[in-house]
Amino acid sequence: MNRILIAEDEPRLASFLEKGLKSNGFTTTTVGDGVSAVLLADDADFDLIVLDIGLPGKDGFSVLREVRAAGQRIPVIILSARDDISDKVDGLELGADDYVTKPFRFEELLARVRVRLRVEGTAETTVLRAGEMALDLRTRRATVDGHSVELSAREFTMLEVFLRHAGQVLSREQLLSHVWGYDYDPGSNVVDVYVGYLRKKLGRDRIQTVRGMGYSLVS
Numbered sequence: 001m002n003r004i005l006i007a008e009d010e011p012r013l014a015s016f017l018e019k020g021l022k023s024n025g026f027t028t029t030t031v032g033d034g035v036s037a038v039l040l041a042d043d044a045d046f047d048l049i050v051l052d053i054g055l056p057g058k059d060g061f062s063v064l065r066e067v068r069a070a071g072q073r074i075p076v077i078i079l080s081a082r083d084d085i086s087d088k089v090d091g092l093e094l095g096a097d098d099y100v101t102k103p104f105r106f107e108e109l110l111a112r113v114r115v116r117l118r119v120e121g122t123a124e125t126t127v128l129r130a131g132e133m134a135l136d137l138r139t140r141r142a143t144v145d146g147h148s149v150e151l152s153a154r155e156f157t158m159l160e161v162f163l164r165h166a167g168q169v170l171s172r173e174q175l176l177s178h179v180w181g182y183d184y185d186p187g188s189n190v191v192d193v194y195v196g197y198l199r200k201k202l203g204r205d206r207i208q209t210v211r212g213m214g215y216s217l218v219s
């Protein structure tokens with residue numbers, strides 16, 4: 001199992017990252033300031049650090065500088081609130097492995113986490129399957145009963161989330177945060193709308209409504 005250190009001071013985002021990573025099989029430890037991040041990063045048991053730039057105490061750049069100065073090769077993915085190219089360049093020059101700009105969708109971060117850990121030797125599935133459905137993550141093609149199905153980017157991500165959790169019940173909130181991101185209005189009905197789109201394309205019975213709880217992909 002991979003252990004991830006999350007350094008993020010914004011409680012809502014920290015909990016979004018924690019929940020998402022845990023539901024994908026990672027173990028997480030969260031800190032809300034830069035000093036604790038440096039101390040914990042010293043613990044060689046972590047496999048990856050998700051590092052916010054705007055941290056109290058010591059910012060993400062300083063944390064990264066100290067981690068690298070201590071000779072730690074651990075993969076670091078930087079989170080920044082600003083879509084500022086100089087931030088990105090600074091981060092990468094200091095030895096960050098990747099960079100995600102807020103707001104981001106969880107799947108976007110997850111893909112980067114997986115890439116970094118794969119470089120470290122973890123195998124990753126490229127085709128997800130359930131019953132007669134298959135989703136090829138490299139070619140971005142979906143097939144149902146052997147026929148190719150055209151999906152929009154959002155539909156594709158939603159089906160990917162369902163397939164990664166086939167047979168489990170996913171709440172609207174989980175689907176919102178996985179597919180749309182943590183800053184999406186929780187009162188929105190986009191999840192129901194997109195489940196409707198997917199049902200039209202995949203067949204009505206493949207996604208069940210679990211009353212009062214959410215949706216479940218029939219595996």
Ligand code: CA
Nearest residue numbers: 009052054055
């Ligand atoms: Ca912050």
